Amino acid sequence: MHFADVLRAVFALTLTMGLIGLCAVALRRFGPDLVERLSRAPTERRLKVVESLVLDPARRLVLVSCDGEERLILLGEGQVLPPAPPQKSRPKSAKADA
Template sequence: MDFTDFARAAFALAVTLGLVGLGAVALRRFGPDALARFTPTRREHRLAVVESLVLDPSRRIVLVSCDGQERLLLLGEGQVLPPPAPSRAKKPPATEAADA
């Protein structure tokens, strides 16, 4: 390795360190807002999960907010469960002693 190769490597290292230092100075000067200006702005999301509750291993209840309204959703395995039938308890048979 002769002197010109060494000088070229030293000059490349100096330029690289200078560019890194220049970038650091620019970030300090313009602050973190400089990077925020280059990123696209995000619009506000309309849908948000407010709360979630696990009922059993296959079902969960989720409270969702959409456009200021809250909706309660039952998430599960895709089966529709019928509503429970009202219980019709049979009356005990009347005893003959009660009739007399």
């Protein structure tokens, strides 16, 4: 084998590996929803996330729009929290209890 043949084989291998890497990057970026986009016609979605607000590391408020109505959802650690009862404000008396 001549040096030119070895150089051509190394170049062909490098080109092939580069194309495989490029395809892998393209599939990683566009692949997950590519089949979905190609298979169905674009339609208007009914559910949209309007805004999201992180309250703390365990909880998040999400404003969701569904069929033109907006709902506020509290997402958390999988616990269902009952709504807190409304607190009644008591008038403060001038006398201190003894």
